[in-house]
Amino acid sequence: MAIIVQKFGGTSVGTPERIMNVARRVIEECEKGNRVTVVVSAMGKTTDELVGLAKQITSSPSKREMDMLLSTGEQVTISLLSMALNALGMEAASFTGWQAGIKTEDVHGNARIMDIDPQRVREVLEAGKVAIVAGFQGVTSHGEITTLGRGGSDTTAVALAAALKASRCDIYTDVTGVFTTDPRVVKNARKLLSVSYDEMLELANLGAGVLHPRAVEFAKNYAIPLVVRSSMVKEEGTLIEEEVSMEENLIVRGVAFEDQITRVSVIGLAESLNGLPAIFASLAKNGINVDIIIQNITGNGTANLSFSIKTEDLEKTIEVLEASRKALGYGKIETETGLSKVSIVGSGMVSNPGVAAQMFIVLADNGIRVKMVSTSEIKVSVVIEDKFMVPAVEALHDAFALSGSEIHA
Amino acid sequence: MAIIVQKFGGTSVGTPERIMNVARRVIEECEKGNRVTVVVSAMGKTTDELVGLAKQITSSPSKREMDMLLSTGEQVTISLLSMALNALGMEAASFTGWQAGIKTEDVHGNARIMDIDPQRVREVLEAGKVAIVAGFQGVTSHGEITTLGRGGSDTTAVALAAALKASRCDIYTDVTGVFTTDPRVVKNARKLLSVSYDEMLELANLGAGVLHPRAVEFAKNYAIPLVVRSSMVKEEGTLIEEEVSMEENLIVRGVAFEDQITRVSVIGLAESLNGLPAIFASLAKNGINVDIIIQNITGNGTANLSFSIKTEDLEKTIEVLEASRKALGYGKIETETGLSKVSIVGSGMVSNPGVAAQMFIVLADNGIRVKMVSTSEIKVSVVIEDKFMVPAVEALHDAFALSGSEIHA
Numbered sequence: 001m002a003i004i005v006q007k008f009g010g011t012s013v014g015t016p017e018r019i020m021n022v023a024r025r026v027i028e029e030c031e032k033g034n035r036v037t038v039v040v041s042a043m044g045k046t047t048d049e050l051v052g053l054a055k056q057i058t059s060s061p062s063k064r065e066m067d068m069l070l071s072t073g074e075q076v077t078i079s080l081l082s083m084a085l086n087a088l089g090m091e092a093a094s095f096t097g098w099q100a101g102i103k104t105e106d107v108h109g110n111a112r113i114m115d116i117d118p119q120r121v122r123e124v125l126e127a128g129k130v131a132i133v134a135g136f137q138g139v140t141s142h143g144e145i146t147t148l149g150r151g152g153s154d155t156t157a158v159a160l161a162a163a164l165k166a167s168r169c170d171i172y173t174d175v176t177g178v179f180t181t182d183p184r185v186v187k188n189a190r191k192l193l194s195v196s197y198d199e200m201l202e203l204a205n206l207g208a209g210v211l212h213p214r215a216v217e218f219a220k221n222y223a224i225p226l227v228v229r230s231s232m233v234k235e236e237g238t239l240i241e242e243e244v245s246m247e248e249n250l251i252v253r254g255v256a257f258e259d260q261i262t263r264v265s266v267i268g269l270a271e272s273l274n275g276l277p278a279i280f281a282s283l284a285k286n287g288i289n290v291d292i293i294i295q296n297i298t299g300n301g302t303a304n305l306s307f308s309i310k311t312e313d314l315e316k317t318i319e320v321l322e323a324s325r326k327a328l329g330y331g332k333i334e335t336e337t338g339l340s341k342v343s344i345v346g347s348g349m350v351s352n353p354g355v356a357a358q359m360f361i362v363l364a365d366n367g368i369r370v371k372m373v374s375t376s377e378i379k380v381s382v383v384i385e386d387k388f389m390v391p392a393v394e395a396l397h398d399a400f401a402l403s404g405s406e407i408h409a
Numbered sequence: 410m411a412i413i414v415q416k417f418g419g420t421s422v423g424t425p426e427r428i429m430n431v432a433r434r435v436i437e438e439c440e441k442g443n444r445v446t447v448v449v450s451a452m453g454k455t456t457d458e459l460v461g462l463a464k465q466i467t468s469s470p471s472k473r474e475m476d477m478l479l480s481t482g483e484q485v486t487i488s489l490l491s492m493a494l495n496a497l498g499m500e501a502a503s504f505t506g507w508q509a510g511i512k513t514e515d516v517h518g519n520a521r522i523m524d525i526d527p528q529r530v531r532e533v534l535e536a537g538k539v540a541i542v543a544g545f546q547g548v549t550s551h552g553e554i555t556t557l558g559r560g561g562s563d564t565t566a567v568a569l570a571a572a573l574k575a576s577r578c579d580i581y582t583d584v585t586g587v588f589t590t591d592p593r594v595v596k597n598a599r600k601l602l603s604v605s606y607d608e609m610l611e612l613a614n615l616g617a618g619v620l621h622p623r624a625v626e627f628a629k630n631y632a633i634p635l636v637v638r639s640s641m642v643k644e645e646g647t648l649i650e651e652e653v654s655m656e657e658n659l660i661v662r663g664v665a666f667e668d669q670i671t672r673v674s675v676i677g678l679a680e681s682l683n684g685l686p687a688i689f690a691s692l693a694k695n696g697i698n699v700d701i702i703i704q705n706i707t708g709n710g711t712a713n714l715s716f717s718i719k720t721e722d723l724e725k726t727i728e729v730l731e732a733s734r735k736a737l738g739y740g741k742i743e744t745e746t747g748l749s750k751v752s753i754v755g756s757g758m759v760s761n762p763g764v765a766a767q768m769f770i771v772l773a774d775n776g777i778r779v780k781m782v783s784t785s786e787i788k789v790s791v792v793i794e795d796k797f798m799v800p801a802v803e804a805l806h807d808a809f810a811l812s813g814s815e816i817h818a
Contacts, residue, residue, distance in 0.1 A: 016465035050485070056425035057489050058496035065495070068503050069488035072481035076459070079478035080466050086474070087467035094477050098507075099552055120552070143508055143529070 002167040003125065004029055007039040007135065007157035011174050012231035013077050014044030016084075022231065023084035025172070026130055030090065035125045037164060039135045039157040040081055042073025063108035067137075067147045071097065074134035074153070081132050092130040095120060097137035098145065102156065104138035110149035113138060113156070116163035125164075133160060151212020158215045162222035169224050171211060172231035177238035178203065178210055180402040181255040186394055190402060194239040195253060200226075202345040202379045203254050216240065251348035251355055252400035257393050259386055260311040261291075261339040263371060266321065268302045268331025275328055276305070282320045288313045291341070292374040292383060302331070308372060308383055311337050339371060340389035343381040344396055356380045362399045368392050411576040412534065413438055416448040416544065416566035420583050421640035422486050423453030425493075431640065432493035434581070435539055439499065444534045446573060448544045448566040449490055451482025472517035476546075476556045480506065483543035483562070490541050501539040504529060506546035507554065511565065513547035519558035522547060522565070525572035534573075542569060560621020567624045571631035578633050580620060581640035586647035587612065587619055589811040590664040595803055597812035603648040604662055609635075611754040611788045612663050625649065660757035660764055661809035666802050668795055669720040670700075670748040672781060675730065677711045677740025684737055685714070691729050697722045700750070701783040701792060711740070717781060717792055720746050748780060749798035752790040753805055765789045771808045777801050 006029065008022050022040075029036045050069050054061045061069075078094035085092040101117035124131040135153025138146050148155055154171060161169035176191060178200065183189035195203070197220035201213055210228055219226045219240065229237025269275050276295070283290055292308045309317055314335065321333055349355045356373075359380050363370060368391070372383035384392055415438065417431050431449075438445045459478050463470045470478075487503035494501035510526030533540040544562025547555050557564055563580060570578035585600060587609065592598035604612070606629035610622055619637055628635045628649065638646025678684050685704070692699055701717045718726055723744065730742055758764045765782075768789050772779060777800070781792035793801055806812055 016462060019466065053425060053485070053489060054492060057428065057492045061492040062495055065488040065491045065503060068491070068505075069485060072484045075481045075484075076462070076478060079474040080462060082474045082477070083463060083466045083470040086471055094474060096477075096554075099554075145505070145508075 002034050003037065003161075003164050004034045005037045005039060005157050005161040005164065005166045005169045006172060007153060007170065008041070008172045008231055009153065009174070010041040010044050010047070012172055013040050013081065016080065019043075019077070019080050019084050020088075022081060022172075023088050023090070025231065026081075026085060027088060027090050029170075030130065035128075037121060037125065037131045037133060037160060037166070038081065039133050039153055039160060040074060040077045041135050041153040042070075043077050043080075046073040046076065064144065067108045067145050070147055071134070071137040071145050074136055078132045078134045082130075085130055085132075090130055091128070092132055093124045094132040094134075096134050097156070098139035098143070100131075100133040100160070102133075102138035102159070104140060104146045104148065106140045106142065106144070106146075108144075108146055111138060111140075111146035113148065113159045116159055118160060118163045121160070122164065151214050154212045154215035155218060158218040158222075158224055158226065161224045162218065166224065168227060169219065170227045170229060170237075171215075172229060173210060174230065174232065175210055175228075176230040176233055176235050177228050178240070178254075180253065181393055181397050182257070185257075185390055186255075186397055188394075188397060188402075192238050192253060193236065194241065196243060196347050197240060198378050199253050199345055199347055200240045202343070202376070203256050211240075251346050251352050252344045252396075252402065253346040253348075255342065255344055255393050255396050255400070255402065257340060257342045257389055259340040259389055261308050261341050261383060262311045262314050262335055262337045263306055263308050263339055263383060264314075264317055264321075265334040265336075266305040266328075266330050267334060269305050270329040271297070271301055271303055275303070278324065278328060279305070279321070282324055283317065286316055286320050288317055288320070292372050292381065294372060294374075306372065308339070308341065336371070338386045339383050340386050341381055341383050342389060342392045342396065343379050344400060345379045346400075347378045349378050349380070358399070359396065362395050363392060366391055366395050411443050412446065412570075412573050413443045414446045414448060414566050414570040414573065414575045414578045415581060416562060416579065417450070417581045417640055418562065418583070419450040419453050419456070421581055422449050422490065425489065428452075428486070428489050428493050429497075431490060431581075432497050432499070434640065435490075435494060436497060436499050438579075439539065444537075446530060446534065446540045446542060446569060446575070447490065448542050448562055448569060449483060449486045450544050450562040451479075452486050452489075455482040455485065473553065476517045476554050479556055480543070480546040480554050483545055487541045487543045491539075494539055494541075499539055500537070501541055502533045503541040503543075505543050506565070507548035507552070509540075509542040509569070511542075511547035511568070513549060513555045513557070515549045515551065515553070515555075517553075517555055520547060520549075520555035522557065522568045525568055527569060527572045530569070531573065560623050563621045563624035564627055567627040567631075567633055567635065570633045571627065575633065577636060578628065579636045579638060579646075580624075581638060582619060583639065583641065584619055584637070585639040585642055585644050586637050587649070587663075589662065590802055590806050591666070594666075594799055595664075595806055597803075597806060599811060601647050601662060602645065603650065605652060605756050606649060607787050608662050608754055608756055609649045611752070611785070612665050620649075660755050660761050661753045661805075661811065662755040662757075664751065664753055664802050664805050664809070664811065666749060666751045666798055668749045668798055670717050670750050670792060671720045671723050672715055672717050672745045672748055672792060673723075673726055673730075674713060674715040674743040674745075675737075675739050676713050676743060678714050679738040680706070680710055680712055684712075687733065687737060688714070688730070691733055692726065695725055695729050697726055697729070701781050701790065703781060703783075715781065717748070717750065745780070747795045748792050749795050750790055750792050751798060751801045751805065752788050753809060754788045756787045758789070759786050767808070768805065771804050772801060775800055775804050
């Protein structure tokens with residue numbers, strides 16, 4: 001008998017009625033002869049409500065106590081889903097993170113899973129019941145309750161699938177799958193029937209938002225096939241696996257984009273081996289994510305450094321840089337806000353050196369100036385002005401032939 | 410340094426503002442040089458809301474899943490109280506039942522505490538912090554979450570006080586202490602400054618309602634001094650300990666009462682050794698609590714049996730008796746509803762044989778007919794008509810000199 005892990009997010013379990021719907025979905029999978037483990041998030045707005053309670057007490061709650069507080073959200077959902085399955089005649093048992101043996105590092109608010117000992121889950125599955133596990137939470141070796149941070153429930157589902165040697169992990173969400181680009185923005189966006197882990201990683205990192213990159217990485221490392229599909233609409237989703245099945249791959253499989261980008265330039269940086277590490281270590285320590293980094297030498301013994309950040313981090317970035325001005329010895333800082341990042345993604349790019357050039361041509365044809373460029377084996381990203389973001393996405397989507405009918409890998 | 414356990418009920422922690430007040434109370438106790446462990450219930454209506462959610466799913470949720478669901482209520486409170494203490498500059502750490510080592514029997518919904526291993530709580534206290542423990546919940550040897558049923562948080566507090574060898578357990582509630590009778594009914598009711606465990610047990614069992622009998626029994630077994638006091642009003646409470654401190658005890662220390670009582674009589678019961686056990690075993694199996702039991706032999710080889718129950722259990726009681734009519738071989742069943750029970754309680758009674766007689770005289774003087782009588786070493790209970798309940802309580806309260814100024818034990 002195959003083991004399937006299903007994960008349902010907060011919207012899918014937002015009301016008792018929706019929880020009954022989820023229970024029906026679970027039973028359908030059982031009726032195919034599979035053993036099912038379900039991972040769920042907190043109901044709809046529960047997490048926000050709990051955060052609101054904490055804020056009424058203090059503006060700076062300890063992370064340990066926030067984990068204690070927030071982990072109750074999933075615990076409510078697992079018990080209700082178990083009751084719903086019982087009510088529909090299916091035996092089930094729910095487990096909190098610590099009961100399911102989800103062991104994390106000793107960090108609060110954003111812990112990583114170190115190990116899973118799913119003995120109790122396995123016992124329940126072997127007894128022919130459905131096992132329900134609280135997503136987003138785990139326990140340290142000292143018995144402290146931890147939460148996994150953003151995308152935590154996706155990660156729980158994938159990690160559990162790996163530990164249980166599941167044949168598949170289905171991520172039920174409020175979209176029907178992974179698209180060539182955001183269908184809310186580009187009318188011609190098409191659902192992909194399959195993508196590779198790496199492509200999904202780039203799409204997820206680039207704001208496609210369906211699935212958290214941590215979960216995709218985990219799935220890739222343990223070769224767990226993932227399916228992203230809708231909990232509301234019955235329709236085939238997108239399969240994410242090692243290699244897409246047919247050779248007739250499209251070179252570019254998706255266009256991702258993200259606004260609210262700022263470029264920061266540090267001009268006249270004294271040339272020394274320690275400059276770069278010092279800057280980026282300080283920024284990382286302050287929780288600022290740096291994306292694209294470009295450095296060039298001016299020829300007069302100094303360097304100019306540019307990097308892109310989220311605009312919301314601008315103030316803090318300037319603070320950090322000013323604080324280490326003397327140690328770094330740079331001339332001045334320049335910033336440019338109102339920028340966006342647009343990326344094309346596809347594993348076919350590796351063997352098609354002309355793809356970046358084609359992207360630049362399409363942008364130039366549309367009168368769009370490129371401010372920064374970054375490339376990886378399966379991605380080319382450009383930073384452009386905000387106002388050009390949507391036209392650029394649309395032009396690239398058309399140019400790379402993504403706007404056809406549904407794309408079969 | 411003395412260890413004090415404080416327990417705050419649902420009303421006392423009903424809002425974030427009240428939780429801040431509780432935190433101030435905790436800090437006051439710390440400032441006296443004591444180490445403090447706090448046990449809390451779920452916030453105000455939380456438990457009702459969770460039960461409401463479950464009812465939207467199914468009318469008969471499994472007890473295991475109800476425990477999983479309800480135990481989240483206290484977990485929310487402990488984290489918020491810990492945050493509140495932090496915000497006021499006091500270090501604290503919260504613990505769920507399983508984290509605090511509260512081990513229960515393998516029963517859901519109404520588990521008894523088997524053992525407590527409060528190692529983590531002790532470590533926190535030794536580090537000079539406040540330990541906060543979720544009341545009402547524990548864990549089985551198989552790692553299953555259980556709840557303790559009615560009065561569970563009181564029991565958690567007392568059991569933890571025993572395990573920590575605390576010098577005192579303070580039960581903060583919405584009344585200022587234990588009274589000679591219900592102050593909402595009898596204007597002259599007076600607060601007792603101390604009572605013995607046994608007196609408190611009788612008062613608690615008789616509907617004084619301040620403290621659950623299970624918690625009092627636990628305190629008696631482990632000789633933990635209990636104090637019942639108000640979380641709102643700053644005023645000395647009632648101390649419950651082994652022996653009240655002065656010899657000049659009042660013989661009667663309280664008058665308890667309870668309405669909605671029904672007398673059930675089984676007439677012409679075949680005289681056999683098995684009749685009584687059979688009846689009461691069936692009633693117990695159906696969750697019906699029997700209070701006073703009277704049996705007398707008629708002389709013609711049959712017996713008449715009377716017992717009192719809560720009126721709400723009448724229908725079920727008749728059902729149970731009818732179902733075993735053949736096996737028991739009785740003539741008929743008679744019932745009388747609209748009754749009340751009034752009891753006088755006091756450990757001084759043991760050495761004062763005239764107390765029951767004095768009670769009957771007071772009642773007779775007031776024209777009140779006694780329907781049933783039951784006595785213990787420290788209690789005399791009578792069943793009378795509902796309409797006489799309050800006059801009987803008032804007359805007894807006066808007659809036994811309880812209506813003076815505040816009573817110092």
